[in-house]
Amino acid sequence: MSDSTLTAGSRVFDVDAIRADFPILKRKVNGQDLVYLDNAASSQKPSQVIKSLVDYYEQTNSNVHRGVHTLSIEATDAYELARTKVAKFVNAPRSEEVIWTRNTSESLNLVAATWAEANVGEGDNIVITAMEHHSNIVPWQQLAFKKGAELRYLAHNDDGVIDLDGAASVIDSRTKLVSATHMSNVLGTINPIAELAARTHEVGAVILVDAAQSVPHMPVDVQALDADFLCFSGHKMLAPTGIGVLWGKYELLDEMPPYMFGGDMILEVTYEDANWNDLPYKFEAGTPNIADAIATGAAVDYLTELGMDNVWNHEQELTAYAMEQVLSLDNVKVLGPQDPALRGGVISFIHETIHPHDLGTALDQQGIAIRTGHHCAMPLVRSFDVVAAARASFYIYNTKSEVDALVNGISETEGYFSR
Amino acid sequence: MTGGTGALEDMNELYEAIILDHYRSPRNTATVEEPDIDFEVNNPFCGDEFHIQLKVENDAVSQVGITGRGCAISQASASLLAELVKGKSASEVESAVSAVRRLLKGEEITDAEAGILGDIEALGGVRKFPVRIKCALLSWVGLGDALRDHVVK
Numbered sequence A: 001m002s003d004s005t006l007t008a009g010s011r012v013f014d015v016d017a018i019r020a021d022f023p024i025l026k027r028k029v030n031g032q033d034l035v036y037l038d039n040a041a042s043s044q045k046p047s048q049v050i051k052s053l054v055d056y057y058e059q060t061n062s063n064v065h066r067g068v069h070t071l072s073i074e075a076t077d078a079y080e081l082a083r084t085k086v087a088k089f090v091n092a093p094r095s096e097e098v099i100w101t102r103n104t105s106e107s108l109n110l111v112a113a114t115w116a117e118a119n120v121g122e123g124d125n126i127v128i129t130a131m132e133h134h135s136n137i138v139p140w141q142q143l144a145f146k147k148g149a150e151l152r153y154l155a156h157n158d159d160g161v162i163d164l165d166g167a168a169s170v171i172d173s174r175t176k177l178v179s180a181t182h183m184s185n186v187l188g189t190i191n192p193i194a195e196l197a198a199r200t201h202e203v204g205a206v207i208l209v210d211a212a213q214s215v216p217h218m219p220v221d222v223q224a225l226d227a228d229f230l231c232f233s234g235h236k237m238l239a240p241t242g243i244g245v246l247w248g249k250y251e252l253l254d255e256m257p258p259y260m261f262g263g264d265m266i267l268e269v270t271y272e273d274a275n276w277n278d279l280p281y282k283f284e285a286g287t288p289n290i291a292d293a294i295a296t297g298a299a300v301d302y303l304t305e306l307g308m309d310n311v312w313n314h315e316q317e318l319t320a321y322a323m324e325q326v327l328s329l330d331n332v333k334v335l336g337p338q339d340p341a342l343r344g345g346v347i348s349f350i351h352e353t354i355h356p357h358d359l360g361t362a363l364d365q366q367g368i369a370i371r372t373g374h375h376c377a378m379p380l381v382r383s384f385d386v387v388a389a390a391r392a393s394f395y396i397y398n399t400k401s402e403v404d405a406l407v408n409g410i411s412e413t414e415g416y417f418s419r
Numbered sequence B: 001m002t003g004g005t006g007a008l009e010d011m012n013e014l015y016e017a018i019i020l021d022h023y024r025s026p027r028n029t030a031t032v033e034e035p036d037i038d039f040e041v042n043n044p045f046c047g048d049e050f051h052i053q054l055k056v057e058n059d060a061v062s063q064v065g066i067t068g069r070g071c072a073i074s075q076a077s078a079s080l081l082a083e084l085v086k087g088k089s090a091s092e093v094e095s096a097v098s099a100v101r102r103l104l105k106g107e108e109i110t111d112a113e114a115g116i117l118g119d120i121e122a123l124g125g126v127r128k129f130p131v132r133i134k135c136a137l138l139s140w141v142g143l144g145d146a147l148r149d150h151v152v153k
Helices: A015-020 A047-060 A070-089 A104-119 A138-147 A164-170 A193-202 A250-255 A290-306 A308-327 A356-365 A378-383 A400-417 B005-011 B017-024 B072-085 B090-104 B111-128 B130-152
Strands: A098-101 A125-129 A150-154 A175-181 A206-210 A229-233 A244-248 A266-269 A274-276 A332-334 A346-351 A371-373 A389-393 B037-043 B048-057 B060-069
Touching (some): A047 A290, A098 A104, A104 A175, A104 A206, A104 A229, A104 A244, A125 A138, A150 A164, A175 A193, A193 A206, A290 A308, A346 A356, A356 A371, A356 A389, A356 A400, A356 B072, A356 B130, A400 B005, B017 B072, B017 B111, B037 B130, B048 B072, B048 B130, B060 B072, B072 B111, B072 B130, B111 B130
Parallel strands (some): A125 A150, A125 A175, A175 A206
Antiparallel strands (some): A229 A244, A266 A274, A332 A346, A346 A389, A371 A389, B048 B060
């Protein structure tokens, strides 16, 4: 299997052609055309990715890093090629810095259980933003309890924009780790990671970036951000569920203790002791998720062919249009930055008279899938004095007419509940 | 692209007129002074939360107060609960809670139970929308637990 000759943006960004690649977009929901606007929760999969899974199981299936037989060699090559593709996709200096995990949550937990376990002590502090997903709050809360460390929050204004001046004093000489979302899954805010990284490095701390919502939607360059760790999930970027990535700077990963013990992560085992394999295998104990890793490579190919700049521009255009349309409704308030240029394609909104769950059910009747609830960010949602919100989130296959369907669907729901 | 109101008519079983009426005008929303039973229920997944208070005199519920917020189904269900428990004994309330649980799960209820539940039978429409059963059950489950604690006390 040789590396593909894909170049960024080698395919014209044609939404109709893109939609034709996604079999699920042809199905009906409650008798209506599916309008899938829950991409921040999970994206749909193009046939290229699905085919990669089928091809793997029909042609290549075998264990990796084990045998000398043809299938094992092919499986290993495909698995490692996918790692190389992911490394290139986020501009990682070395592909050994890409660790396969199950998802972003596991990537975050890995850093908490290894790097932070070894480096955070009593009286130290960990700094996160006040707009994190539960998976980037709870591991640090637990670690802080255990170590007697302090968990600090970076504040944001009413528009959901981080207060960088405030960050300068929150991040101090006792800060060991700053962990921040690149893009909020609720507010859509794009956070100033490079600026936070500069402040973090000034005090000698490391910065971890939760890029679950950014890597699928915009060009992300770990070197330009000057991140130390960065993690994301496959399933939000066209790849299967059950596969995620932790990227980390080589020197940091190299010094970290292992996360799990078992096969593949060892170099040598005696009855008395063991020593650890090189990166990235030190962090990949047991038979890994081979098929889904390879399919993640196919997803990266798909996005690369479209060009991440084009993906981003498409979503920016859609978001600006959606903001304008949704805000034209009398009873709707949008959380987060009101300026579409400060946000990604995630629009959380509150309807003054219709509860998000009633709205969610009514939109589902019309074939429109949105997310409703606390979006795994309870403290953040509560800070807006609401208990739940509705959220529409976009991806490469969404169209302006789908935004129109959403807005029309909300109007129809208003009509239904005022009957 | 979408079917508009036609598609929404399929929700009529979920949002029966009586449900929408209780949602818009919930009954018994005043706070009860010195309640004998006082508890909160919440569904963290949708953020619905209710504070329910009961006063029991001569082995019967004399006052009930429910405050809180939630979706149409959970609000209407709580309001219907408040209407039902007034004047009932602890064992009558317990039987009603059991009947509502079975109704929402699609199990049999007797004619006598249907008679006691009255309007509450409208909540049964939720069965076609399984993800919303929790909304309808929220206050009833809380009441069942609170009654058990109260009796044990």
